[in-house]
Structure formats: C-alpha cells, structure tokens
Amino acid sequence: MKLKLAYCPTACSMAPYILLKEASADFETMDINLGKGEHLTPEYLRINPKGKVPALIVDGKPLTENLAIQLWIAQAYPQANLMPKDSFDYFKAISVMSWCGSGIHPKLTQQARPERYSNLPSSAESIKSLGSDAMFELFAIANEMLTDREWFFDHFTCADAYFCWCFKRGAAFGRDQSVFEHCQNHMTRMEQRASVKALMMHDEEVKIHFSQTQ
Ligand SMILES: N[C@@H](CCC(=O)N[C@@H](CS)C(=O)NCC(=O)O)C(=O)O
Structure with a gap:
C-alpha cells in the first residue's frame, strides 16, 4: 500500500502525521505550502477540490477530511490500537474528534484568518479576540475532560492526537494557556511520544525547506 499525506507545517495535517507514525506506517508527505497558495493549484485541487490539507492519498486515491x-488510519492499522476498544467509548472518541474538527478548529481559523469573517475595515482585532475567547471556553471543557486522566480514554487514541494539535495551534496565538493545567500536562505527555518528536522534526525540516524555496 502506498500512502502520501498532504501536509503543511503547523496545520491540522499534524494530527494524521502523528497517527501514521504511531501506526509505524510506511508513508511519505506531499508538502503543501499554504502560504504560497499551493493548495489552490489545479494539481492539488484535483486531490482535494476543497483546497485544504490534510489529504491522505491511498494507492493513488485521495481521502479528505x-x-x-484519522479513522481510516485507525482501521488500517488495528495493531496500533488507535481507537477505544469499548464500543461506547469508540463513539465517544469520534465525538471528541468531531468536536476538534467542527468546534475548536473554526475558532483557530477565526484567529488565523480574520479577514475571512468580515470585510469591514478595522474589524480584524475584534474577530480575533472573539475567536480567542470562544477557544478558551472550549479549552476549559477539554481541561475538565482531561482532569486526572493521562489520555481522553483508557489509552492513547486518535482523540489525543487531534486535540494535541488544537491546543498546540491555539498556543501559537500568544495567549497564556497555562490556566488549562490538564491540557498542558496532556501536551507534555504528547511531546514525550516518539511520534510527536518525529512530527516536530519533520515540521522544522519542511519549514526550512519552504523558507529556502520562497
Ligand atoms: N474540514 C477540513 C478542514 C481542514 C482545514 O481547514 N485545513 C486548513 C489547515 S489547518 C487548510 O488547509 N487551510 C487552507 C485554507 O483554508 O486556505 C478537515 O477537517 O480536514
């Protein structure tokens, strides 16, 4: 099986990267420079007409969203145990993952791309600040979920990888997130995993490559 992950540094393609590493999958990345608009080229739009990363290309067939x-990776590599075994927890994990994608992620985009939310002059700061407040409300919920827990479920799952990206991306907007002690501890545990160490190395390498090809 040939796997290629459309990837951009700091973007949410970090989550499937972590999971592919956790699964010891043999894969390569297709590095897409969002800053240069490479996600909007005709070649990339043939892979993902929505113009977003990640996309996972499996034997030439693209899977998006x-x-x-993440669920595909968990199913393709059962030995990696990337979803809870208990059937109700399985759906609860999907609930956390879905919330990362449709609840938290939009608040991150609101801060990164305020111009997409209003074309009124001088509105950017207010849009970013509302996004940050909403993100904090969501992190407070996650903090509660992670109280006295190592992982969201009884072992490391996709939900941990996806939330880790959300919390990491949130931190890049500069507001002190240390109030979310359990999320912070979760992040520290994540950073100790070989998959996340490999991710950070890859992320840096791609950033350097992008800066050299500007
Ligand atoms: N619904 C998509 C969202 C993916 C997404 O928004 N990706 C961002 C990076 S974090 C992206 O590609 N943004 C490019 C753009 O919106 O111009 C998913 O869950 O995969």
Missing part, C-alpha cells in the same frame, strides 16, 4: 483520515 481529518476525521475520516
């Missing part, structure tokens, strides 16, 4: 990609 983070939730679907």
Whole structure:
C-alpha cells in the first residue's frame, strides 16, 4: 500500500502525521505550502477540490477530511490500537474528534484568518479576540475532560492526537494557556511520544525547506 499525506507545517495535517507514525506506517508527505497558495493549484485541487490539507492519498486515491483520515488510519492499522476498544467509548472518541474538527478548529481559523469573517475595515482585532475567547471556553471543557486522566480514554487514541494539535495551534496565538493545567500536562505527555518528536522534526525540516524555496 502506498500512502502520501498532504501536509503543511503547523496545520491540522499534524494530527494524521502523528497517527501514521504511531501506526509505524510506511508513508511519505506531499508538502503543501499554504502560504504560497499551493493548495489552490489545479494539481492539488484535483486531490482535494476543497483546497485544504490534510489529504491522505491511498494507492493513488485521495481521502479528505481529518476525521475520516484519522479513522481510516485507525482501521488500517488495528495493531496500533488507535481507537477505544469499548464500543461506547469508540463513539465517544469520534465525538471528541468531531468536536476538534467542527468546534475548536473554526475558532483557530477565526484567529488565523480574520479577514475571512468580515470585510469591514478595522474589524480584524475584534474577530480575533472573539475567536480567542470562544477557544478558551472550549479549552476549559477539554481541561475538565482531561482532569486526572493521562489520555481522553483508557489509552492513547486518535482523540489525543487531534486535540494535541488544537491546543498546540491555539498556543501559537500568544495567549497564556497555562490556566488549562490538564491540557498542558496532556501536551507534555504528547511531546514525550516518539511520534510527536518525529512530527516536530519533520515540521522544522519542511519549514526550512519552504523558507529556502520562497
Ligand atoms: N474540514 C477540513 C478542514 C481542514 C482545514 O481547514 N485545513 C486548513 C489547515 S489547518 C487548510 O488547509 N487551510 C487552507 C485554507 O483554508 O486556505 C478537515 O477537517 O480536514
């Protein structure tokens, strides 16, 4: 099986990257520079007409949407145990993942791309600040979920990888997230995993490559 992950540094393609590493999958990345608009080229739009990363290309066939990609990885590599075994927890994990994608992620985009939310002059700061407040409300919920827990479920799952990206991306907007002690501890545990160490190395390498090809 040939796997290629459409990937951009700091973007949400980090989550499937972590999971592919957790699964010891043999894969390569197709590095897409969002800053240069490479997600909008005709070649990339043939892979994902929505013009987003991630996309996972499986034997030439593209799969899009983070939730679907992560569940595909979990199913393709059962030995990696990337979803809860208990059937109700399985659906609860999908619930957390879906919330990362449709609840938290839009609040991150609101801060990163305020111009997409209003074309009124001087509105950007207010849009970003509302996004940040909403993100904090969501992180407070996650903090509650992670109280006295190592992972969202009884072992590391896709939900941990997806939330880790959300919390990491949130931190990049500069507001002090240390109030979310359990999320912070979760992040520390994530950073100790070989998959996340490999991700951070790859992310840096791609950033350097992008800066050299500007
Ligand atoms: N619904 C998509 C959203 C993916 C998404 O928004 N990806 C961002 C990076 S984090 C992206 O490609 N943005 C490019 C753009 O919107 O121009 C998913 O869950 O995979």
